[in-house]
Structures are given as C-alpha cells and as structure tokens.
Amino acid sequence: MTSQQPAGPAILLNLTRRPEPYPPHVRQRLELDAKEIIARYPHPRSALLPLLHLVQSEDGYVTGTGIDFCADHLGLTGAEVTAVATFYSMYRRTPTGDYHVGVCTNTLCAVLGGDAIFETLQQHLGVRHGETTPDGAITLEHIECNAACDYAPVMMVNWEFFDNQTPESARAVTDALRAGEPVRPTRGAPLCTFRETARILAGFPDERPGVLDGMPGAPTLAGLRAAEDAATADGSAEGPR
Numbered sequence: 089m090t091s092q093q094p095a096g097p098a099i100l101l102n103l104t105r106r107p108e109p110y111p112p113h114v115r116q117r118l119e120l121d122a123k124e125i126i127a128r129y130p131h132p133r134s135a136l137l138p139l140l141h142l143v144q145s146e147d148g149y150v151t152g153t154g155i156d157f158c159a160d161h162l163g164l165t166g167a168e169v170t171a172v173a174t175f176y177s178m179y180r181r182t183p184t185g186d187y188h189v190g191v192c193t194n195t196l197c198a199v200l201g202g203d204a205i206f207e208t209l210q211q212h213l214g215v216r217h218g219e220t221t222p223d224g225a226i227t228l229e230h231i232e233c234n235a236a237c238d239y240a241p242v243m244m245v246n247w248e249f250f251d252n253q254t255p256e257s258a259r260a261v262t263d264a265l266r267a268g269e270p271v272r273p274t275r276g277a278p279l280c281t282f283r284e285t286a287r288i289l290a291g292f293p294d295e296r297p298g299v300l301d302g303m304p305g306a307p308t309l310a311g312l313r314a315a316e317d318a319a320t321a322d323g324s325a326e327g328p329r
C-alpha cells in the first residue's frame with residue numbers, strides 16, 4: 089500500500105497454528121504403513137490417495153495432522169495435499185461416526201425414493217447432511233451415483249450396498265446399527281467400522297468373509313440379456329458368451 093492510499097480496515101488473515109504432530113508411537117506405526125503403501129508406486133506422490141485413506145483410518149477424517157503427515161512423506165506441500173483431500177468427497181473433513189450412511193440422491197435414485205429416504209433419515213436421526221448423531225454412531229450424507237442405479241434407490245453404509253431401499257427399511261437399518269445389532273448389506277462383505285473401511289481403502293488386506301463372493305444380479309444383466317435376445321432374433325448373434 090502506498091502512502092497515498094486511504095487507510096482501510098485491517099485485513100486479518102485467519103491463519104491457524106500448525107497442527108500438533110501425531111504422538112511418537114502413532115507416528116511410528118503409521119510410518120510403517122506409509123512405507124508399505126509408498127513402495128507400491130514408482131513415485132512417492134502417486135501414493136497420496138491411499139495415504140489419505142490411511143490417515144482417515146487413524147483419525148476418522150482427514151485432520152491437519154494427517155495432511156502434514158502425508159505431505160512430509162510424499163514430498164508435497166500441505167496445500168497440495170489439501171487440494172486433493174478437499175476434491176474427493178470420500179475424504180471427510182469433520183469427525184465421522186462408526187457408520188457413514190450415504191443415501192444416493194442422484195436423479196434415478198431420487199425419483200425412485202432416494203429423496204424421501206434422505207428426508208426420513210434426517211428427521212429420524214435428528215441430523216442434517218454431513219452431521220453425526222450425538223452417540224457417534226451414524227454420519228448421514230447424501231451421495232452421488234454409486235453406479236448401482238439398477239438397484240435404485242440405493243443406500244451405502246461404509247460403502248457397502250443396501251439395495252432397493254424404502255424409508256422404512258433405511259430407518260430400520262440405522263436403528264439396528266445404533267443398537268449394535270448385526271446388519272448385513274444386501275450384497276458383499278459384512279460391515280466393518282468407518283475407520284476399518286478406510287484402512288481397507290488404503291490398500292491393506294480385506295479379510296472379511298465373502299468379500300470376493302457375488303455375481304452380477306438379474307437387474308445388472310438385464311440390458312445385456314436384452315441385447316443378446318435382439319441379436320439372436322435378427323440372426324447376428326455371435327454365439328453364447
């Protein structure tokens with residue numbers, strides 16, 4: 089500012105202090121995990137996405153401490169790590185409950201009942217998008233299409249599928265989760281906690297029973313079957329696949 093310019097109100101840069109680092113025993117443990125993850129890639133910076141899942145598995149969300157940890161180990165700046173962590177919605181920026189409940193409110197799910205499910209859960213749980221129930225059990229979010237439109241409306245709990253939901257069935261799932269009762273997704277492996285899920289997403293072994301089981305269901309294959317039938321009818325079929 090030159091001396092000719094009128095004095096304006098002070099501009100306060102709301103800079104925060106650097107976050108506290110992890111305690112030594114936590115850092116030591118995370119460093120072993122980080123080393124294993126980074127070794128999978130030709131360049132350390134390529135390991136950023138799984139490393140963000142790793143720190144999310146430690147803290148339940150991506151904290152400033154976690155961002156510094158990633159930056160230190162990948163030769164990146166905190167700003168670069170933050171830019172990535174805030175771009176992808178699977179990285180959360182506020183504390184997350186044991187169960188992240190995501191209701192798909194993209195077009196197809198929305199019109200088939202996703203909007204009603206989300207509204208019902210907001211009322212039932214007393215939380216809004218991104219908030220966590222006071223008991224720390226459930227974080228509710230509306231989510232984008234999870235490529236499960238053939239089973240719309242879909243709800244995800246810790247990224248496991250709950251297909252063909254209704255407001256009543258979704259409410260029953262959240263009640264059971266909060267009561268600590270066993271809840272099975274419609275398909276895939278049994279549920280684990282949000283932090284355990286984050287560790288799996290960081291690339292560590294998923295040892296849940298049935299994790300590799302499952303075949304595409306009839307709704308998923310309906311288009312393929314229709315195409316095959318049409319090809320057979322006009323004689324252009326190449327034969328069964």
Ligand code: FES
Binds near residue numbers: 233
């Ligand atoms: S619109 Fe909901 S899974 Fe695709």
